[in-house]
Amino acid sequence: MISVRLIGEPSEVAQAARIIGNALRVVSQSDRYPCRGASTRARVYLDAEVKPQAPGAGVSDLEIYHERVKELRGQGLDSVTARLQAMDEARQRIDEREQAWHDAQEVSR
Known part of the structure; x- marks a missing residue:
């Protein structure tokens, strides 16, 4: 299991979560939490697993x-x-x- 914390602007965090979801199997994703203070940034926590490769995958x-x-x-x-x-x-x-x-x-x- 891989745990990932994404921190950034809300739109960037959402985009990064989608990209990670394409590469890994996301098991759980937290709600979006605002960063402390006057920041406009947000945090999202992901738990993910490496996707099993299809037969023939990984061949360069x-x-x-x-x-x-x-x-x-x-x-x-x-x-x-x-x-x-x-x-x-x-x-x-x-x-x-x-x-x-x-x-x-x-x-x-």
């Missing part, structure tokens, strides 16, 4: 790239063509993840 883009190059070479492509095709596919996967992240940010606003 580099490992996927090397496996794809081997596969393409096995299909008869020359080394340079196989590497270029694998790089294009890796770039597409990265672009898709970035787009999904940006879409998630828009939805959370």
